Amino acid sequence: MSGQSTSVAQTPAMSASVVDHYLSEHAAVGPTLPALGVAWIDGLRREGRDAFAKLGFPTPRDEAWKYTRVAPIEKRAFRLQGELCIGFDEDDIAPFLLPTLACHRLVFVNGRYAPPLSKPGKLSPGARLMSMDRALREHADLLESHLGRHADPSANGFTALNAAFMADGACLILGARTRLEKPVHLVFLSIPQEEPVVAHPRNLVVAGEGSQAQVIESYASLGTGTYWTNVVTELVVGENATLDHYRIQEEHTRAFHVATLQAHQARDSRLRSHSVSFGAQLARNDINAQLDAEGSECVLNGLFMADGRQHVDFHTTVEHARPHGSSQEYFKGILDGRSRGVFNGRVHVHPGAQKTDAMQSNRNLLLSKDAEVDTKPELEIYADDVKCSHGATVGQLDPDMLFYLRARGIDGATARGLLTYGFAQDVIDRMPIPQVRERLSHTLLTRVPDAEHVKGMV
């Protein structure tokens, strides 16, 4: 890092006390966490706790957090949710499901598995799907070589807290050559409470050799209010396995959403990740793919949309550690109102990772003069026989396109909405599951300019 930044931000005075708040929460709930006494799990939690005690929350002095201030999270002392009495049923959560999609469904409320709302269904032999709580208690042996091996608890204060409080979430383990016909849908719902609460979901997907699965993570709110989701998902994609992963974040605009997706790819594996960020007042997404063996392929697609005072940040990192890997990143952002977007795409081609093919694109559409976006490709290439390209654009709607539509009689406002829809739909069209596409297009149609008219047109 260069020493050019002269305006060093002050560490808020409350910082120490806020760290103490989480540490004392940890001391209180620690003894109740699942799989207590299993040495490696205790160790992982302790590592998280100690890392958080040391790191605290990221500050703008951390290069990776330069544009995303987490002070609004830091200044609130979020409490862990106690026991929940769930007084609602399938009908209440229907809006957050994919009704026409036959799937294996696990529902979580404020971070805790909710069996009455879930329908795991019957899985192929060789596949195990369960809550992380149960996996920790009953199958710690299955987790040991994966859980916490990829997402570093010390990466930052958020992953540290997640490891420290690791208790529940989803766990999917596929044996060799196991193929799931139906997608797995993980639905994370949050009910805001009177005091701000936090959930630290922890998910793990292990796709064994030659296996195949589709996993959808959805995040939404039941009600309005301030709360915080701090999730870490690890994806372990085995040799020649194929994993399609979706993250759809539609939390309430008073919510905070911090997420890390950490993927580890073995030889000839394929990962396709689709991330959509529509909600939350502050959404930070770290997507990291470690291409650790020859011939692995990784596709990272993303769409973010923000309005009002929303802030959305995507940080992606692709580590090309071995030869013959390919990565394709395609992210689009739409910023309206006074919202702020951040995209940072790091591609690191290690020495010897020859024949790497890495493509990255981030295109952003600013719909208002007060919206802003910072986009930065970060290419570090230490091999010579590689193909790497990147492109980033920030712009308004194309006047030629607008004129073309208007010259056919389409209202100016509707034309803007239609072009915005088209801009975003292009990312949605890359998603293989039709029900997901349908659902997202539907949501998109409520959010584009002149939505009322655009809706009638597509």
Added chain:
Amino acid sequence: MLEISDLRVSVGGKDILKGINLTVNAGEVHAIMGPNGSGKSTLSHVIAGREGYEVTGGSVLYGGKDLMEMEPEERAREGVFLAFQYPVEIPGVNNVYFLKAAVNAVRKHQGLDELDAIDFMKLVKEKAKAVKMDESLLKRAVNEGFSGGEKKRNEIFQMAVLEPKLAVLDETDSGLDIDALRIVAEGVNSLRNEHRSIMLVTHYQRLLNYIEPDYVHVLADGRIVKSGDRRLAEELEERGYGWVLKREVAA
């Protein structure tokens, strides 16, 4: 139908149109020819209402109304259609949806009921067949990845569906193969009747073999320097623009 009087237009301070006078009556077909850069597309764009042009003088009346006061979408709803010289690709916007919106915008403006999906598809299929437009193109995003000829054909297809009162075709014949050219001509001819007017911007006499214009105008350096009937086009084809421009200078 269209009355252009002493129209002067500049772009970024540069004068492009320097006093155009042109009257197009209902039922007439006018061909506009002229060297590259003489202002033919500029004139077409100004009629359709594209932004970025400064009208520094003169007037354009359409059906007696001041066209320059109308938004581009209003002009389209009132029956003005521009077939673009360079049709724009619009990723993510489906051709059929786009056209449906266009048709219904026009119908609504005319006080007609909007077409439902079934009637609309019937209309689309019929017109697609008439202009031999491959139906698979309809399912794609507007012009996206279309070949040059396909884009032009899409313009004619849109014209056929929208049935404008005043159609301005800016070099729709350029880049077309012979069959496509014939289809464009058929499209235009089938639209031709005593209530409609057509302006054909073209570089080639070839198109005028299929669509017989009532008038031919030569636009050079922002002015109409010569007008005549279809024989003028033949003469231009034979002799080029030199003699017209020279006489203009001499006059």
